[in-house]
Amino acid sequence: MNNMKKYNIGISCIGSGVGQSVINSLRLSRLPIKTIGFGTNPFAYGAYDCDEYDYTPTIYQENYIDKLIEKCKEYKVDLIIPGMDDEALIFSNNKSKFEAAGIKAIFSEEPLNTICRDKERMSEELNKVCDVFVKSYDKETLENDISKGLVQFPFIAKPRGGFASKGIEIINGIDDLTKISDEHILQELAIPTKDDPNYAFYIGQIAKNRNPQVSEISIQLVYSPKGELMGRMASYNKLNNGIPIEIVPYENEYVWLVIDQLTPTFLELGLRGPLNIQGRLTENGLKIFEMNPRFTGITGLRALMGFNEVEACVKEWLELDKGKNKLSFNYGRFGMRQTADKSVAIERNQEVADLFKQLNKSKIKNKKVIFITGITGYLGQNLVNELIKYPNFEIWGFGTDKDKTTHLFEGKIHSIYDNEDLRKGFIQFGNVDILLHLGFARPHNGYQKIAESLQFTHELFTRAASHQIPAIINISSQSVYGLETPPLWTEKTPVAPQTVYAQAKYSTELFLKTLKQTNEQLHCSSLRLGTLAGSGFGLTEVDFLSKIVQQALSGQPIKIIGGMQQMERFDVRDAVQAIFKMLQSDSSTWKPIYNVSSGDVNSLIDIAKMVISIASKKNDGKISEIIIDKKEIQMKFGMDSSSFYEDLSWNPTYKIEDTINSLVSYFMKNQKKSYRI
Structure with missing residues (x-):
């Protein structure tokens, strides 16, 4: 494109x-x-x-x-x-x-459109290809066959060119034939199998001369202008007055075998674009009673479930990325229609989840798709290298430098995207189950990069909300609290951002809160992380702890201004495990805000002493001198993370000594790097 x-x-x-x-x-x-x-x-x-x-x-x-x-x-x-x-x-x-x-x-x-508009002709001609279309009769033929005992009641009568179930009548006996005219066509009923969840209801409604629009299988095929398959999917639907209102993903090998037999004929008749096929699975196999070569009333809902056939067709017809517009469907969502479309994660409704399992048995092995931004960053690299160990996750990664991302993760994760993919709409957000937003410029990157990150976050969250992604985790920062309120800060502590970075992070929280207000099905949380430290993939050596560890290893003096500042460092390994724990949890239980850090607060001077003690054991006894510029600096950091610990049944593993040890080991392995600061 x-x-x-x-x-x-x-x-x-x-x-x-x-x-x-x-x-x-x-x-x-x-x-x-x-x-x-x-x-x-x-x-x-x-x-x-x-x-x-x-x-x-x-x-x-x-x-x-x-x-x-x-x-x-x-x-x-x-x-x-x-x-x-x-x-x-x-x-x-x-x-x-x-x-x-x-x-x-x-x-x-025209040939396909014409045959689809004439149900009697559709039955007569296409049953010669594959005998799955409900048998059709005109009134006179039916009366003769009944008198000869060749057919039995009940039947369904439909207008020959009808749509949306208008003008339909149930014919339970001879007297009901007075309801129909020469404009009707009579068809055999497609009665669901006896083990179908709606079988009893269906039979009861037919006995009352009502048309129960349940247990319908809707099959959507989409072909290019050249007759090449772009995608197909099926769902198990309940309808009201011809309009699907409950949609559950459906997969059945037998159904696709039938469709494969019919498809060559559809293409010969001129199938281009969408074709909707409606039927039921009966004791005698699939029975098709309706076909419409067009988009449908649930096309928009299918798009929310990852199958945006309109977008794919528009691109193909306009020759945008021609031949590359392939469709997939998210079998992890079910759909509902009232006055608007809504797509919901299947696990959020147990009855739907049970129905899904009953319909599909073990045919669908569904993985959770986790879309992670900032995948090449410090936290991103360490998190992804942990998540890829678990087969129940499918990882989609987003990085600003696609070459770098590909170099780091090609072959390890499912998909890799960048800003160009976002801009051109190549990311199929309808297939995402959890958006994990790590990608944001750090304070040392400068004001412009922070502003760009805020703009990116706005675009990302808007796209996620419009596709009704079920869950979003936003990585925020302890810096939103500022320094006006003494620690330990809780989630109820008033925020008072004092830097551009902190203001930007708080803005992401507010925007996510607004999106939640417009969609109750969105489960989301902003994690206010403590400052990360420790060895790991993608470490950028700008944090003061990394700097003084390098100084101590080289025996350089460590200069400290003040010294009584209170601070907290969060080991990156614990941060990875905390997020992993959240990804495994029930998103409906998440609170909107969580503090997440170590709970281990120390003074700057005590941290420096620990660094020198640990480093001296690794650098041939070189002991750095601490030079203190005595100034009164009232700077205290620290969060109360007990809410996260309790809700997620998790506690950090690493203390500040463990983090320092990891950094010492890291820099000892990288001796070629200069320790000069």
């Missing part, structure tokens, strides 16, 4: 559920687009999510396509997406007009 010009995307029938779903999907993408909604209703919900909106005739008006093309030219539309079944057929019948106008559109060819 090197060409970053802005593209104009039109969505017709914007007031439909499909139109709204397309808009929701586009809003999740990072495509450089402007959206234009077309429709007939000023109250169309989706219209007000578009950048612009304009009116067209109804799709059934004779000059609809001509008027729509005029509007597309007016708004310089590069690509248009239909929002209804009948409209998709109309588009395919007028393919030449779109081509002549130079306007691209996402739709399948």
